[in-house]
Amino acid sequence: xxxxxxxxxxxxxxxxxxxxxxxxxxxxxxxxxxxxxxxxxxxxxxxxxxxxxxxxxxxxxxxxxxxxxxxxxxxxxxxxxxxxxxxxxxxxxxxxxxxxxxxxxxxxxxxxxxxxxxxxxxxxxxxxxxxxxxxxxxxxxxxxxxxxxxxxxxxxxxxxxxxxxxxxxxxxxxxxxxxxxxxxxxxxxxxxxxxxxxxxxxxxxxxxxxxxxxxxxxxxxxxxxxxxxxxxxxxxxxx
Amino acid sequence: xxxxxxxxxxxxxxxxxxxxxxxxxxxxxxxxxxxxxxxxxxxxxxxxxxxxxxxxxxxxxxxxxxxxxxxxxxxxxxxxxxxxxxxxxxxxxxxxxxxxxxxxxxxxxxxxxxxxxxxxxxxxxxxxxxxxxxxxxxxxxxxxxxxxxxxxxxxxxxxxxxxxxxxxxxxxxxxxxxxxxxxxxxxxxxxxxxxxxxxxxxxxxxxxxxxxxxxxxxxxxxxxxxxxxxxxxxxxxxx
DNA sequence: GACTATTTGTACGTATGTATG
DNA sequence: CCATACATACGTACAAATAGT
Numbered sequence: 001x002x003x004x005x006x007x008x009x010x011x012x013x014x015x016x017x018x019x020x021x022x023x024x025x026x027x028x029x030x031x032x033x034x035x036x037x038x039x040x041x042x043x044x045x046x047x048x049x050x051x052x053x054x055x056x057x058x059x060x061x062x063x064x065x066x067x068x069x070x071x072x073x074x075x076x077x078x079x080x081x082x083x084x085x086x087x088x089x090x091x092x093x094x095x096x097x098x099x100x101x102x103x104x105x106x107x108x109x110x111x112x113x114x115x116x117x118x119x120x121x122x123x124x125x126x127x128x129x130x131x132x133x134x135x136x137x138x139x140x141x142x143x144x145x146x147x148x149x150x151x152x153x154x155x156x157x158x159x160x161x162x163x164x165x166x167x168x169x170x171x172x173x174x175x176x177x178x179x180x181x182x183x184x185x186x187x188x189x190x191x192x193x194x195x196x197x198x199x200x201x202x203x204x205x206x207x208x209x210x211x212x213x214x215x216x217x218x219x220x221x222x223x224x225x226x227x228x229x230x231x232x233x234x235x236x237x238x239x
Numbered sequence: 240x241x242x243x244x245x246x247x248x249x250x251x252x253x254x255x256x257x258x259x260x261x262x263x264x265x266x267x268x269x270x271x272x273x274x275x276x277x278x279x280x281x282x283x284x285x286x287x288x289x290x291x292x293x294x295x296x297x298x299x300x301x302x303x304x305x306x307x308x309x310x311x312x313x314x315x316x317x318x319x320x321x322x323x324x325x326x327x328x329x330x331x332x333x334x335x336x337x338x339x340x341x342x343x344x345x346x347x348x349x350x351x352x353x354x355x356x357x358x359x360x361x362x363x364x365x366x367x368x369x370x371x372x373x374x375x376x377x378x379x380x381x382x383x384x385x386x387x388x389x390x391x392x393x394x395x396x397x398x399x400x401x402x403x404x405x406x407x408x409x410x411x412x413x414x415x416x417x418x419x420x421x422x423x424x425x426x427x428x429x430x431x432x433x434x435x436x437x438x439x440x441x442x443x444x445x446x447x448x449x450x451x452x453x454x455x456x457x458x459x460x461x462x463x464x465x466x467x468x469x470x471x472x473x474x475x476x477x478x
Numbered sequence: 479g480a481c482t483a484t485t486t487g488t489a490c491g492t493a494t495g496t497a498t499g
Numbered sequence: 500c501c502a503t504a505c506a507t508a509c510g511t512a513c514a515a516a517t518a519g520t
Contacts, residue, residue, distance in 0.1 A: 099407070103408050110349065173412065299486085314516085
């Protein structure tokens, strides 16, 4: 019989709640606070056992919980890696994967319009510079005609715009939604040429000018092409 | 021996998946499709073992995964109950609980403005009727001076507005954010009298008229009071 | 209030597959 | 190719908590 946890223990954490839940919380905190950055490898099981003062089974259980949440990703014989900073992205992915693509796009549109408005209200210099850089990278990719890098630059531009709003929670929601949308669009849209930049320059100009309404309108215009494409595809499927 | 679930699996991309993941997915499906409604008690472990043809530990692991996702809630000696239809709400809650309340409010504002715009674009008759009913219920509660029912009616109004957008994903995101905000506001705001309805009637009128811009503006005005309150509280804490 | 049945929680053991070295 | 270690799944026994009698 292994010593029950109820007796005297080194107690790295207080005891009122279940031990496994506390470990889960602790690991989640480490990831969310950036101590274990996304992509990094977390300490081995024995080290966690030693550090937290709990049994190996408890550690394993906690890791598995975070694995299901999409935060950690164990690789056999290698180690356990950080997959995402929070479970929000994975949860959105699971939820939105079964949703209608048009509804997903609408949510993305709502978030991005709001982000553009907030960014115009802030006019953060550094964020604006990054946004301009992203725009120019995309225009360069368009000139080169490189489809892949153009798409990557497009995604990066939108991400930068949302980041310019200065609201990490908003950005995380957007990322989660965007991943789903990119995924569904990527399944069949390799032939579609988004060669023309859809109006990103207008977005940047409006944000830089502090024109919240204009920024929203410009973002809305950006969505039109994607929406039309989704509608056309839905019509095809219907026929 | 009950038939195991492990046999041939024509998955889209041949990915050798674990039985426990299949069970997790199956249970998630049952919940999401409403076969196990929120609040109901799911079959006991032995019955699930019999029904799914897997061992008890496997069932337990799956249940625990959904428990951590915030979907199921096991109670010793009683049973396991359905807590939420998807894990999105819980994930948002975990993520947003540590975020700045002003940022959470901003996200809510973004979602609600977008929902109001979409609702004005749809002008769904049934949804509009429900929205009007919610508004009148809130005004009635305001006349009665019943603080608790007024708050409940306020939450219900916002929820109804978002539902009127006709986008379940958007509504679910909003609910998750709203729960967090209500929670943080409820911690100390019992004395604050939100006696005056903040302009909900204008929102309803704009939505009914199909005036998307007006609906957005009206919603934005609604937020002002809450934002001012949060700012004031932040200033208090700062001092 | 106490007893009993039911149900989940925990612990341990074992067999089998699978990746690593 | 083999050996080791680990992950997975199943089964069993008992503990703990709750509901109902």
